[in-house]
Amino acid sequence: MKCGRCDNVAAYSRKYSGENLCRNCFSDSILQKTARAISKYNMIKSGDVVGVAVSGGKDSLSLLHVLKKMSESHNFKIKAITIDEGISGYRDEALEIVKNFCDNIGVEYKVFSYKELFDITLEESLELRENEKISSCSICGTLRRRAIDFGGKDLGVDVIATGHNLDDVLQTFVINIISGDTNKIGWMDPDTSSNKTRKIKPFCEIYENEIVFYAFVNEIPFQSEQCPHMNEGIRTEIREFLNSLENKHSGIKNNMYKSIMRISSVVKDSNYKQRKICSKCGSECTGDICSVCSMLVNLKRD
Numbered sequence: 001m002k003c004g005r006c007d008n009v010a011a012y013s014r015k016y017s018g019e020n021l022c023r024n025c026f027s028d029s030i031l032q033k034t035a036r037a038i039s040k041y042n043m044i045k046s047g048d049v050v051g052v053a054v055s056g057g058k059d060s061l062s063l064l065h066v067l068k069k070m071s072e073s074h075n076f077k078i079k080a081i082t083i084d085e086g087i088s089g090y091r092d093e094a095l096e097i098v099k100n101f102c103d104n105i106g107v108e109y110k111v112f113s114y115k116e117l118f119d120i121t122l123e124e125s126l127e128l129r130e131n132e133k134i135s136s137c138s139i140c141g142t143l144r145r146r147a148i149d150f151g152g153k154d155l156g157v158d159v160i161a162t163g164h165n166l167d168d169v170l171q172t173f174v175i176n177i178i179s180g181d182t183n184k185i186g187w188m189d190p191d192t193s194s195n196k197t198r199k200i201k202p203f204c205e206i207y208e209n210e211i212v213f214y215a216f217v218n219e220i221p222f223q224s225e226q227c228p229h230m231n232e233g234i235r236t237e238i239r240e241f242l243n244s245l246e247n248k249h250s251g252i253k254n255n256m257y258k259s260i261m262r263i264s265s266v267v268k269d270s271n272y273k274q275r276k277i278c279s280k281c282g283s284e285c286t287g288d289i290c291s292v293c294s295m296l297v298n299l300k301r302d
């Protein structure tokens with residue numbers, strides 16, 4: 001089978017569009033899709049320093065690879081931010097992968113640790129929690145978001161980019177619906193220009209399986225071993241459900257994504273009026289104290 005864009009042999013069939021692409025044209029298409037999302041949502045402005053949050057997994061390393069290529073022909077710079085949660089064994093391998101990759105492609109990077117920032121590692125916080133119902137991923141995710149914000153400030157970046165893909169967006173939406181966290185749907189709006197810290201997801205319109213193929217085609221080394229504390233629970237079930245729908249009805253994820261974008265922008269506008277400042281740390285939040293401060297207070301309580 002031939003590539004639809006050149007004379008090479010096709011290596012990828014994009015079911016939802018009917019396109020067949022060779023390895024090169026597939027990679028180019030990922031760059032084009034990413035560039036389209038960046039310009040549609042005004043994610044990067046001329047002269048910006050973009051802090052890319054890099055975990056060592058396929059999404060964030062592919063994003064770093066794509067943004068590095070783009071930065072060579074556009075007026076923005078990138079720096080990498082890596083978080084060390086303090087997960088013995090697991091994180092060391094990822095840190096090594098990130099270090100080598102950044103050295104190879106010539107990107108400045110810096111590691112920020114939970115221990116340094118919060119005086120507690122993830123593993124220590126898991127031991128302190130009394131309520132087993134708080135999942136390790138929700139503790140870790142809350143701390144990670146704050147650590148990335150700190151890293152961004154420390155490195156003097158204008159905007160923070162994360163590797164979240166379209167599948168992540170859909171799963172998060174369903175989780176927010178199921179858990180009744182309707183405010184959080186407003187956080188999903190890709191336009192973050194009114195936030196204190198701008199956060200962007202340049203891969204938000206790209207299917208997860210296409211990122212995997214991009215990493216494969218471009219020989220990007222990534223950590224495939226899962227975090228030992230991973231307790232994804234319902235997210236895995238939702239991922240499988242959405243994948244099975246997509247298999248039977250190509251393009252259904254794209255449709256759902258478009259609907260989510262419309263809903264999130266409406267919810268965001270109504271949330272905007274209720275924004276407050278955390279009394280402990282000064283971050284933006286919706287209550288008197290932000291989610292990070294209230295979690296740390298609960299964990300460290302004697």
Ligand SMILES: [Zn+2]
Pocket residue numbers: 003004005006007008021022023024025026
């Ligand atoms: Zn081609």
Ligand SMILES: [Zn+2]
Pocket residue numbers: 278279280281282283289290291292293294
């Ligand atoms: Zn706070």
